[in-house]
Amino acid sequence: MAIIENHKTVGNPLCDSAKLSARDVCVYYGEKKAIHDVSLDIGKNEVIALIGPSGCGKSTFLRCLNRMNDTIDICSVTGQILLDGDNIYDSKVDVVPLRATVGMVFQKPNPFPKSIYDNIAYGPRIHGLASSRVDLDEIVEKSLQRAGLWSEVKDRLHSPGTGLSGGQQQRLCIARTIAVDPEVILMDEPCSALDPIATAKIEELIDELRDNYTIAIVTHSMQQAARVSQRTAYFHLGQLIEVNSTDKVFTTPQHQLTEAYITGRFG
Amino acid sequence: MTDSTMTTRQKVEASMKRRRSAETRFRVYGMASVLFGVLCLVVLFGNIFGKGTSAFTQTVLTTELTIDAAELGVTSASTEQELRNADYEGLIKDHFKAAYEPKGRKERRDLYKLISVGAAWQLQEMVIENPSLVGQTLQVNLIMDDDVDQWFKHEYGNDSGSIRLSEKQLEWLNSWAESGDLHTRFNTTFFMNGDSREPELAGIRGAITGTFLTLLVTFLLSFPIGVAAAIYLEEFAPKNRLTEIVEININNLAAVPSITFGLLGLAIFINMFGVARSTPLVGGLVLTLMTLPTIIISGRAAIKAVPPSIREAALGLGASKMQTVFHHVLPLALPGMLTGTIIGMAQALGETAPLLMIGMIAFVVDVPGFINDPSTVLPVQIFLWSDSPERAFTERTSGAIMVLLGFLIIMNTAAVMLRRRLERRW
The missing domain is CATH 1.10.3720.10 (MetI-like)
Structure with a gap:
């Protein structure tokens, strides 16, 4: 399947109360263009699901939103990504506060090889968010509670985070991210390494977090996209094909590629 | 054998013998090379340990020696400098001369040569450390010369004579060895001294x-x-x-x-x-x-x-x-x-x-x-x-x-x- 020439995203890529807005974003890995002119708004307190076949650029796009792609030497980004109206690719922007505002949860649970407590406390410590030991304890407890992990680990806060089960580790990573109190959370296939029960817990958690955070989630599971998101964006070979409310995408897709993908004809 | 009438399973089984023997062969090569390595190591270590362990012992002669105040020209009240300058080598030589009465210059020289020059320094240090020893008769372990050391450690009891030692010297040494006065002890010198031209005094x-x-x-x-x-x-x-x-x-x-x-x-x-x-x-x-x-x-x-x-x-x-x-x-x-x-x-x-x-x-x-x-x-x-x-x-x-x-x-x-x-x- 070739790239569609001059494709214009169908549906409603823009929204009124945008937290993050991407405008004409192109991403290159060396010579290769991985993302073609994507314009997409991510609204405040919404969960947007990015779906599409493997290699379609959804993770790459997600990683642009907090400039994690900066760590890849050959990767370059053009276009604008605005966070509350300010371009995060502006030369004046420091990635440190940006990443504190736009947190990220990765595909594979990646707790630090430290205690559960230190995993959560690391972010607040480096950003100076806690003024005292008591403060820090409170942040740790609150974050673990919001991630639904408190009751499971409160008796072993000082045992290593790597000793938890996969699902617990991923919730620990989510707790670690929200301990820094970000405004946006990016999730890159957070459940792909988890069993259905752990997945259900994470999905529940995402639903709860929506009240306070803006969430963009990349997922391979269309059921998951349907369950947790309000809007869904379909990527195909680096192009943003269609964006609409999740209901609409899954019931009446406008573009034939979207339809083909969600009905399982390829992917 | 591998004609088209054979089933896949038969073909696989036919190839098994070749594969198994290849595996066995490889295992034998591996073990042979490990064995060779171990053998080299054993030879090397055996050689070094065989030669080296005797370096950790040292031959000494136990003898009664009087720290003669008159001969050394010092008293227990002398200063450290005076004690240091006294002639301990002369003292040892005189002691052996009196005890074994060597005849003529050659025999005398042969007798003195059995004792290491380090023996005099040994006495000097003992006396400086404890000046009250002056005038007393002590039992001391005198370090022997390297030729004696080697003879005692490797040739004593062989009756094969020695290139480095004369008949008369061997006579003395054998009598000391039989009485048990000549014996080996742990070689502290080897660990406590720096380098020296005298092998028996050289250390690391x-x-x-x-x-x-x-x-x-x-x-x-x-x-x-x-x-x-x-x-x-x-x-x-x-x-x-x-x-x-x-x-x-x-x-x-x-x-x-x-x-x-x-x-x-x-x-x-x-x-x-x-x-x-x-x-x-x-x-x-x-x-x-x-x-x-x-x-x-x-x-x-x-x-x-x-x-x-x-x-x-x-x-x-x-x-x-x-x-x-x-x-x-x-x-x-x-x-x-x-x-x-x-x-x-x-x-x-x-x-x-x-x-x-x-x-x-x-x-x-x-x-x-x-x-x-x-x-x-x-x-x-x-x-x-x-x-x-x-x-x-x-x-x-x-x-x-x-x-x-x-x-x-x-x-x-x-x-x-x-x-x-x-x-x-x-």
Whole structure:
């Protein structure tokens, strides 16, 4: 399947109360263009699901939103990504506060090889968010509670985070991210390494977090996209094909590629 | 056999015999090579241990000796200087002359030659330490000459005579040995003395101290520099031509023959910067050059082995590059880095060639006190002794090799244990 020439995203890529807005974003890995002119708004307190076949650029796009792609030497980004109206690719922007505002949860649970407590406390410590030991304890407890992990680990806060089960580790990573109190959370296939029960817990958690955070989630599971998101964006070979409310995408897709993908004809 | 009427299963089974024998063959090759390696090691160790263990004992003669105040011209109230200047050698000679009544000059000389010159120093030290011994009759263990030492340890009881000892000497020695006065004891001299022209007085303390000081300098310089270079190259350096050239050259440095580093040290540290030659300082500098590539390469490998997910996790939380490296990457890479460092240091411990170039081959009797005192190191000491004609030095050469091997084994074990203990799983 070739790239569609001059494709214009169908549906409603823009929204009124945008937290993050991407405008004409192109991403290159060396010579290769991985993302073609994507314009997409991510609204405040919404969960947007990015779906599409493997290699379609959804993770790459997600990683642009907090400039994690900066760590890849050959990767370059053009276009604008605005966070509350300010371009995060502006030369004046420091990635440190940006990443504190736009947190990220990765595909594979990646707790630090430290205690559960230190995993959560690391972010607040480096950003100076806690003024005292008591403060820090409170942040740790609150974050673990919001991630639904408190009751499971409160008796072993000082045992290593790597000793938890996969699902617990991923919730620990989510707790670690929200301990820094970000405004946006990016999730890159957070459940792909988890069993259905752990997945259900994470999905529940995402639903709860929506009240306070803006969430963009990349997922391979269309059921998951349907369950947790309000809007869904379909990527195909680096192009943003269609964006609409999740209901609409899954019931009446406008573009034939979207339809083909969600009905399982390829992917 | 493999015609089209056979089923796949039959074909597979037909090929099994060939495959099994290939496997057996390979296993035999593997075991043979391991066996060969072990055999070489056994021969090497057997040879060294066979020659070297006797270096750890020393032949002494127990005798009753009067510290004659009149003959020495001192009293128990004399100053240290007077005690030091007294003629202890004369005292020993007179004692033996009186006891064994040698006839003529030749016999007298033969008798005196059996006792090491170190025996007089032994007495001198005893008296200086405790002046009240003056005038008393003591039982002392006098160090014997190396020829006696070798004869007693290897030939006594063989009745084969000796090239180095005369009939008369053997007569005396046999009588002492039979009475039990001539016996061996643990060779403290070997561990407490510096080098000496007299084999029975030569020890490795100077070389060990020199080695320790040299390695200290090497470690203090190469560890921080190596780790810093590894971190910079792996985490911060831009990936461009220049970095690539630096990388290639570090790998090249690791392969440079070590004597070249000695020449470099001679030209730069000694001739250009005027660092004193033959000192642990310049030795350490040269060995630093040699150890650095090892530490940098192993350090980079250790950093590379830290999973990128840990870096992403830290960066994703808003940690700066520095924080990511120092809070997460470095602690995880440290065991690997330390292992590399210890292996590098073990290499430096056994290094001889570059140190020859910077004068550490000098004959140094004194034990070095600091990094700018002239000194030698264990491998060079081994080299020096292996070149000496006296048979007693051959024994000491092997003894020193055993000590060096002991240090190497300790260091390598430490590296393995450190790696085991600090290794964290993720």
